[in-house]
Every structure is written in C-alpha cells, then in structure tokens.
Amino acid sequence: MEGSPMERMKRTTLVHPLPQSSSSSPAPASLHASDQTKPACPLRPSMTLQGELVAQIPGLAEVLKGGSWTQPTCLCCSSNNVEPLVLVQLADRIDPVTKKWIISRLEAPMKEGGAALLVHSGEDDGGNVLVLSAPRCTQLRVTEDLGMWKPYMDGNMVAFSYDDRKSFSNVDDMQVFLTLAERQYVVKYQLDSLRAKKDRTIPGVPESRGVLFARESIFQKLEKVGVVKAVIALHDQRRLGDLAKAWYSGGQLLGQPLDSIQAYFGTSVAFYFSFLDFYTWALVPPAVLGVVLTLFPVGSGVTHNAAAQEPDEDEPGIPVSGLVLQAMFSMLWSTVFMEAWKRRTAVLSYRWGTLQPTERYAEPRPGYKGPMGRNPVTGRPEPCFPDWEHKLRVGISVPVVAFFLGLVALGMTMFYYFEAVARHFHEDGGTWLSVPLLYLPSVAHILYTNVLGTLYGNVALGLTEWENHRDESSFQNHHTTKVLLFNFFNCFAVLFHIAFIRQDLALLRKRLASLLIVTQLLNQCTEVVVPFLVDRIFSDGTKKPKEDDPEEDRLRAQGRLPPFPGLFPEYIELLVQYGYLSLFSCVYPLTAVLLLINNITEIRTDAFKICRLFRKPCSAPVSNMGVWQPAFEVLGFVSVISNCWLLLLSPGVRRFCQEGGFSSRNALLFAVLVEHVLILGKMILAFVIPDEPGWISLKKQELEFRSMQAFNQQLQQ
C-alpha cells in the first residue's frame, strides 16, 4: 500500500532538487556476468565507486567524490563496489556535530543499537546530503526479519533464514538475491528501526526543540525537528529505461512485465498493476454482453430503450427474464472475478516471496508509541500499548467517521433544498438579478465539499495516528478505509439519491453516461495529455539537451518532479469505476465497454506516470492489495442489492407486472426474493472457490509441518 494523498503530509519525503541516480549496478540480466560485487579483495578499505559508474552519473558523482563509504566490519560485507540506495537530505545549515552523530548511529552495528548501514557523507563534512547503502549482513538479517521467502537450493521458495543462508540460491550476489526495491526497503527499515536507547538530547540540537525519549524513533524525531528533510530512494536510470521499454514504450499492447515491475518498484506497486491487468481482462465478458445487449435490444435491452422514450407497447421480448439473466451474470461475474483474483494474489505473493509476511514479529512502525516493555511474543524490547486501549480508540474513530459521512449527506440535502428554493424564488418573481442565485447552491456545495474533504483528510490521518497501530499494514489499512469510505460516499451519494430516493432511472442513466464520459475525458487529459505536455516542456525547459550528457539533463528534470502520491488515487479510480459498472450495470449496459477502453490506456499512462513523473516509491513488501480487496468484494454484495432494486424500478419490469396483473407489493417481494437468492449464491460460490490454488496450500502446510517438527526437536535440545 502506498497510502493516500495525505500520506505526503506524514512522510516528509520532500523533493530534493539534487539530481541523483544509482546506475552503479547493471541491469539484472547482466548481473551474473559482472562478479565485481563479490568480495574480490576483502577488507580493502577504498570503497569508492568504479570510475565508469561515476562518470555515468554526474550528479551523484559530485556528491560522492569528496568522502568515502563506511568500512564494514565483517569480511563478507566487504566489496569494492558499494551501491548507493537511499539519499538522506539534511537541513541546509546542519550542525556538523549533529551530522556526525547521525552518521555514527547509522554506522554502528545492530548490537550497539545502530542501523549497521554504509554511509557516504558527501563532498565534505559540512554537506547536507548522506548517501546510504546496506552491507550484505544487514540485507540478509532484515530479509529474515521481514519473513521474506527466497528460492532454496531445491528450487522451492522457503522463508529465508540467516543461519542457513548458504543453502539459498544466489545468496552471494545481493544484486540477484534481493531486488532493487527490496534492497532499498532494507535501508528504510533500518532507518525506521533506529531507536534511542535512553532519554537523551540530539547533539547540536537545542533541548527546547526536542528530547529523544527512550525507544523513540530517531529518524522520526529528526524529521520532526527539521534536521532530516527527506529520505529518498534513488532511481536507477538504466534499469528504469529497460523497464519503461518493456512496459509501455516498446509498442506492445498486451501484458506487462510484472516481475520487473516488482523488482524495481516493489510488491505494492506490482500488485496494483497486476490487479489493473487482471481487471481489464475481466472486463471483456461484460463488455461483450453489453455490446450484444445494445446491438440486439430484444429481451433485456427493453429496459434501456423503454426508459429513454416513453414505454413502447409494440416492443417484443421477455424483458424480465432477460434482466434477471443479466443480474445473475453480474453476480456470477463479480464473484468469480474476485475469487480468481485472490488465487492470482496467492500465486504472485508466492513468486515474490511475500506469502507470509511476519510483520507482527518484526520491529513496530516508527510512529508506534507506548510505555517501554517487551513484546509478549518475541520478547524483544519495544513500546507496548495496551491492546484494549488501541481497540477502544479504533472504536471511537467509527462515530467520528460516521459524523463526517453524515456531513456529506447533509451537504447534499442542503444543496437540493436550497436549489429548489432558489429555483422557486426565481420562477415566482425573480428578475435577471436573481439568476446568479440559481448558481449559488452549486457553488456553495462545491466549496463545502472541498473544505470538508480537506478537513476530513487531516482528521482521518490524525485519528489513525492516534489509534496507535503497531504494524504499518494495519495503519495503512485503517487509514485507507477511512479515506476510502469518504471518497466513495462522496462519489456515489448523488447516484444513490437519484436511484433510491428519487427513483428516476432516466436521470440516473444520463448522469451515469455523463460521469463515465467525463471521467474518460478527464482521465485522458490528466493522465495522457498533461504528462505528455509536461514531458515536452521538460525537454524544452532546459533548452536543448546536451548531446554528450543526456543523463544529467534527465536527472535535473527528475529533480523537479513531485513525490509519488501513493497508490490511493489509482485504486480509488478503479473502485469508483467498478462501482459504476457493478452497481448500475443494468441501467447502462455499455459501461463495461467504456471502462475496457479506458483501462487499456490507463495501464500505459499509469506506467508512464510512475516511471517518469514521480520520484521512486519505497514501500514494505506486501502479500496482497490490502484493504482494497475487501472493498471490491463488499461492492460486489452491494451491487446485488442495487441491481435488484434497479430491476424493480425498470419500466420493462413495471410493464410486465401491469400486464401480468402482479401488484407492486408482489413485484417487490419477488425482487427481494431474487436478491436473497443471488446473495446466497454469491456467498456459496465465494465459499466453494478456494482462495489459493491447491499447490500453494500444500506449500504452506509443508512449511507448517516442518516448523512443527523443527519446534519439537528444538525443545529437546
């Protein structure tokens, strides 16, 4: 989960104008050939980048040419080629004492409470940049801590064990063993895990600005007091170029290089693109059905036509059975789609080594607060916050969120009320002076919605922080859920109002069509045209690109880019789309076709965006797309209710009832019956389709069995 746009406020990954890159490592394919990363001459202290690499990255070269890398203490970590992974941007006028202290904390071994990283302090001691890398030992230890699965020598994926590192494939070559995203996350994890041993002041920072309490996250504190301005994962231009080529600029229309995406951007981004891919393919059957229903409006099509004009008595067909068939198809499709995606998720997370992340046994997230204690499971010292208080706080959040959703509903009601008042006033005795009055409710509503949205964004973030989640994924899920509910409610309140309160299907269809088309156009604008123009402007902005140094030029352009806004906007766009499709599909059968066209371009534009328009995201390995999965599933259930209701309102069904002599009460009863049967069918189907393929269950069982046996044997020792 990259999180919501509000994430930006939390993570102080502010843009650093200095161009950086890390093409020190060749592309994965050529990694085996270059064995220079192996400890050719152990304990050799001159840890500078190779000449050719420095020449290749002028911006970084400047930063790195002054100082030198930390010398690792152990043999295995020595290497004459240190890969710069993460850049820490310090305050402009940092006290050298503070910088020295930070470096000492970063370099200190884990036993002494340090981060055990490799640090390059930049041009000189007064510089405001630190470049970080992680030695092999740290990489491997964190890999075990995170519960990552890696290929064992027998070819299976097994949870990585530091003690048994020799039995894993490629463990000698960290460039192959871990992906770039993983290596960078290791550094980030170590930064986050860096905690004060006891209450103390930060050297060079006056006590008035902040005291480090025991076990407080050092880097979070440093960011709070303004010493650290940003922590930035470095891009690798050569790999990025290869990825971009394989992804969107290579001219291929089908398929995405998912494994390369995972290697470069990490699992959370890879899961988003996998889902987008999967979802787009899944849109084909409903799109075909939509086209068929539109071209041959016999049967189910009746509703569509009948509502646009006045009901036409000549029209033939069996509308009710056709519509029920469509509702059935929609139910089946959404269930099978989500279940199939769950299975795909299991396969992908096995392949990417994140099948069973052990986050709860790893370090708590830096924002986790509480009196010092010991983790009851692992026995490690960490903040311990009472579980009941955490749950109480989560409970208290619920009415707060509900209150804001109530405010959205209130705003909508007020808008409709004042719009009616204004119209009446104008019609009754208004002059040209009262014309602006007609627009006043709309303007007020837009303002109200925006103010409310901003306010809610802050409240949601604050509440989630206050809930004090131990695990990052838990924090993300709670925060995403809060923002998601609000956004979704905001998007669909009007449509639900039209469908359920006004019961005006024609208006609903018009609104839906315009929303879909406007969304498409907006998407194309914001996601294709604007980026394209931005790209052009960038190319022209620095005048002509110098023929001899295109790399520096690109880096400078990259410096101007905004930080990655997280995947929330991408996911919510898909969810809203899916909402249009599933909730109101029987009103506007062409929805799926429009969405299919949209998504095919969406894949490329999103790829372009993440590669070129933002800085590199760096997030924890995840095993699925988090709270978005239940969100899509819940929508599936709501859609059954919604479709049954729309069926009931559809003119075709109404006419059928009139002709058949059914009372409206009996029609309603029938609709309720159909709804219950469909929901029951959906639940049974979801229960019957296993959430993971058999072979993955077997792998898990095997691991459980072997762990059990190992545990029994260990007890004995």
Add this chain to the structure above:
Amino acid sequence: MEGSPMERMKRTTLVHPLPQSSSSSPAPASLHASDQTKPACPLRPSMTLQGELVAQIPGLAEVLKGGSWTQPTCLCCSSNNVEPLVLVQLADRIDPVTKKWIISRLEAPMKEGGAALLVHSGEDDGGNVLVLSAPRCTQLRVTEDLGMWKPYMDGNMVAFSYDDRKSFSNVDDMQVFLTLAERQYVVKYQLDSLRAKKDRTIPGVPESRGVLFARESIFQKLEKVGVVKAVIALHDQRRLGDLAKAWYSGGQLLGQPLDSIQAYFGTSVAFYFSFLDFYTWALVPPAVLGVVLTLFPVGSGVTHNAAAQEPDEDEPGIPVSGLVLQAMFSMLWSTVFMEAWKRRTAVLSYRWGTLQPTERYAEPRPGYKGPMGRNPVTGRPEPCFPDWEHKLRVGISVPVVAFFLGLVALGMTMFYYFEAVARHFHEDGGTWLSVPLLYLPSVAHILYTNVLGTLYGNVALGLTEWENHRDESSFQNHHTTKVLLFNFFNCFAVLFHIAFIRQDLALLRKRLASLLIVTQLLNQCTEVVVPFLVDRIFSDGTKKPKEDDPEEDRLRAQGRLPPFPGLFPEYIELLVQYGYLSLFSCVYPLTAVLLLINNITEIRTDAFKICRLFRKPCSAPVSNMGVWQPAFEVLGFVSVISNCWLLLLSPGVRRFCQEGGFSSRNALLFAVLVEHVLILGKMILAFVIPDEPGWISLKKQELEFRSMQAFNQQLQQ
C-alpha cells in the same frame, strides 16, 4: 463429534454382554498419592493386575485370569500395573490362527507396522475376547501425532513433543498425563492406523471372504469379514460413580464438572455439555424479556394479543417500535451469544489441549481409500486420492441432497393437496364411509416421511463414504451437514409454509405453542420417565442386588445397554429448539421461558443417559463442536429474515400502517430496509468481537514465532 444415529451402522461397536470395567486406576485426585504406576521394578515380566483390583471387577477378572499381558520391549513402558482400556470382541468361533495373527499385529512395534499395544488374550487361546492397553511410549507418540497440547514445566500449554517429553509435567504418570478418554482413544487410533503392508490374505480366513490389500485398514477389514465383532472402550465404574455424583446426583443444580466430563468422556462429549450449559444460561435474557412482554403487554405485546383476538382499537402502545426493539434484541442476542461461545470454545480447547489438532498430518481415517502414494506434506506412505476427484464427488453430493429436500417439500405439498381434496370430497357428498379418507393423507404423509428418512439416512452415509474424506473430522462434518439439513428441513418445512406461504400468524402461534409443549412433554417422557423406569426395572430385573457384590450386578445391567447413539440427536434437539426460539420469537415471546425450563432438566437427564444408559463413547479429541457451530450461526442470520417478515405480517404493524397511511409496498420496503440493517449490524458485530480471547491469540502467535525460529535454526543444521 459423535456423529449421527446412522453412525451406528458404520461403527460396529455392537454391545458385548460381557461385563467389563477398569477401575484399576484410582480417581484423578488420589493419583499423585499412589505411585505404583511408576516403573518400580523395571523389566519385571509379570504384568498382571493387582490382586485387589481383580477382586473388584469380577467380570474382567475372569477374562484376564487365564493369560497374561504383552511384555513391552522398552524399559520405560514396564509397569506392574497394566490398565485395561479397550475390549475387542471377536467372532464366537474364531480360528486360533487368525487370533494369533491379530495379536501379533497388535503387539508388533510400530517400526514393523504393528500397533505397539499391550494385549491380553483372555482366559485361553480359544477365547473370543482381547483386552488391550497401550504402553507409555505408544501413548506419548500418539499424543504427539494428534498434536495435543500438554502442560509444560513452565506452566504453559505447549504442543506435546515426544523428544522433549521430560520437560512436560506429570509425564511419568500416564494416569495423570493423559485422561482416561485420551488413553482409550490412543488405543483406538492405533487400531485404526493398523494397515496391511502388502496384498495378503488374513490367516485362517478363506480368500473368498476377503483379501487385505496393501495399506488397507486391517481392523476395518476384520470387522467387514466378521472376525471382529466390536471394539468397546471400557467403563471405569469408580470414576463414573464419582462423576455422576458431581454431575447430576449430587443435588447441585448449577454448573457441571466440565473438566471431569472431558477427562472421562473426551472432548466431543464435553463440548456438547459445555454448549448446553452455556446456551441455557444465555436463555435467561430472552426469557426475562418474554416474561416482561407477556406480563406487560404494552407496546410490543400488542402483536401477541392482537392476533389472538380481532385487532382491538382501544389498545394503547407503540407496537412498531416495540417490535423493532424486539427484533433488534433478538439480533444482538443471537450474535453475542454465538461470538461469546466461540471465545469460550477457544478457552476450553486450550485447557483441554486441543487448540490446534494436527489431524491432517496424522494417519488418514481407516475408510480413506486410494492408490498408494506418499503424503505430499509429511512424506509418509498413505493412500493418495486425487483432490479434484474428492471435490468433484462432494460437488455431486449437493444435487443429490437437494433432490431429497425436494422430495420432502413435494411430500408436504401432496399432503396439503390431498387433504384439501379429501375434505372437499367429504364435505361435498361424503358419508360416514368417507371419514377414514380424511385421515388417509396424514397417514400416507407420515409413512412417506419415515420411508424417506430411512432411505436418506443410508444415502447420506453412503455418499459421505463415497466422497472419500481423508480426515475423520471432515467426514463427520460432511455427514452431519447432510443429515442435519434434512432433519431441519423436515422440522421447519411446515412452519415455514404456514409463515411464508399461508401467512397465517395465528395458526403459526398455535402450532408453535403445541410443538413446544409437545416437545417438552416428549422430552420429559423419553429422557426422564423412561430412563427412570428402565433404571428401576434394571434394579429389579436381576432380583435383589447382592449386598456383597454390587459391582458385578451393575456390570451385568450395563451389558444390556445399547451403544451410545452419538451426539447428533442431542445437538439436533438443541438446534430445533433454537430454531423455534430465534425464527419465530416475535410470535410467541414465552418460547425462551419454556426452553429454559426444559434445558435445566435436559442437562441432568442427558448426563444420566450418557453415564448410565449407554456404553462409553470413544472419539477423537476435537477443538470445537464442529459443523454445529456454523449451523447455529446460519440460523441466526435466517432468523433476522424470518423475524422481519413476521413483523411485517403482524397485525400490530398492519394496523400501524393503515393508521399511518403507509401503503403495503412501503411497509414492505421498510421491513426490507430493517432486515438489511440488522444483517449488516450482525455481520459487523460478529466481525468486531474477536473469536478468541487476546491471551489465546498471544499463545498461538508465540508458538508460531517459536516454530518459525526453530525451523530457521534447523535448516542450518
């Protein structure tokens, strides 16, 4: 799960008239004092019962006095006091060769494919009785196999490990370490696990009667060819007496000695009584509400009165809100009840050491068939049946079951149809000759239902066998589900017909009241009066009990008792009760009171039944009450729908609508809305209440973490 009445057909635990008992071990409280079970003189071969014990159990003494017990091969298992646990009843005219072969298989160590049990062959080699016990090593190994948790030296419950046996509390004294039920199940497990190594004939049994195929269960085959007539877990009269005293004859009305029940009868019986206890206490709030509503019929009571007479316009109150309140209460109650029970289940299964049974890693059930292969997880040789074929067969079972449910519905429809025809015929021009015709449909329907029930029982058992489940619990759950659905449908089809098709609330109330009262009376008759009379007759049947030998007398009486019919009838009774209560609670508020009274006596009569009227059950340790838990939960959801519908039909609400000017369509809409809100509330509540207390989750996590660590360390070795 003890299983359904049809279980009897499957398990050939036919009554053996020989009196047996095993009071060789004192009651648990005094076990620490008598250290005679400890290996006082290792390798002492004379493994006879102590003199005083033999005197105490004359029936058993006769059996045991001729031969002697197997001599265990290992030091630790030697004991001068072998406890008879299980009795195998052989065919009357068994070939001594066959008997010898069976004994050799039972005595052989596990390495050689034997059961590693202690066998006593009875008076002489020609006798048709084998008494079995298990040596300490076998007991401990099976305890590990079953994944039982036992108290570790640090006081925690930990999955038992044979290699680390010395660190567990009381491991030297098997009488304390394992309960009687567990010790007996160990023997049964070993019998079930006894499989042929390769295709062979049974010595002394002609090839025409049966060939043992490789890996076929030997004891199942022996039962099939009639060599083994029954396998009976032996009662321990002294413990049983103590248990009975503490349970039902001690004069205490509240509470049951659940731990003693678990120790004596095993976890599945203990879970039933725990649930019965829990459920009875949970009935108090709805009973109080029912009494209040009946005594003060203001508000919600309106429905109750209004339907009995014609709606009374004078009547005051706010019926609708009162009824909605009642529906809300019912929803809340059923959800909290089930969630609290789940938590209680977790606590009990932790206490009883069955929190995480590892059945799927243990031996498959004896009935499991398939070509020989290796278990993909444990690597042990066992039959391997393709998973897809198993699932396909389960899938095929569904329409078969549905077909039988359809037959039930058809029967009911035919009954109503022919009843109407007969009545019309009689009214139109019938004479006294046509009077019997009026009873014909009822008689035909009863016959039809009975024939169908018997047929279905066989079909359900056959289908479940054919589905070929690997684990006993899976078999039990599928079988129970099949029988349960049919029984439930049979019980409630008529009530649903009255409530939903006829929509006749007055008739529903009458029917419900009569069912409840008839059920009560029948219960009292079959469960109190009959057993009481049976007990009297038994006491008188053998003339006067001899003052000097009451034990033998009691044993003889026990010999005449039927085998334990399993817990299915007990559970289905509770489920049907719960159905009356939750599905139609708003029609007849006194239901809970009647059920509360019934259950208080039910606890005692059930206890009496299981202690005195049947032979001792012997079942695998289980961690919950199996499929009954979801059955109760599903009923909770159905009850929301049912109650909302009954609300809508209730005269109070109808009158309210008429007075308020609501159309019946809007009233229906409102009811549907209430239903959806209640179901949503129920789901949220069930989601929010954790299924197990926090400390149990912690224990599980701790175990998982330690297993993970142990696994990582083991890889290294």
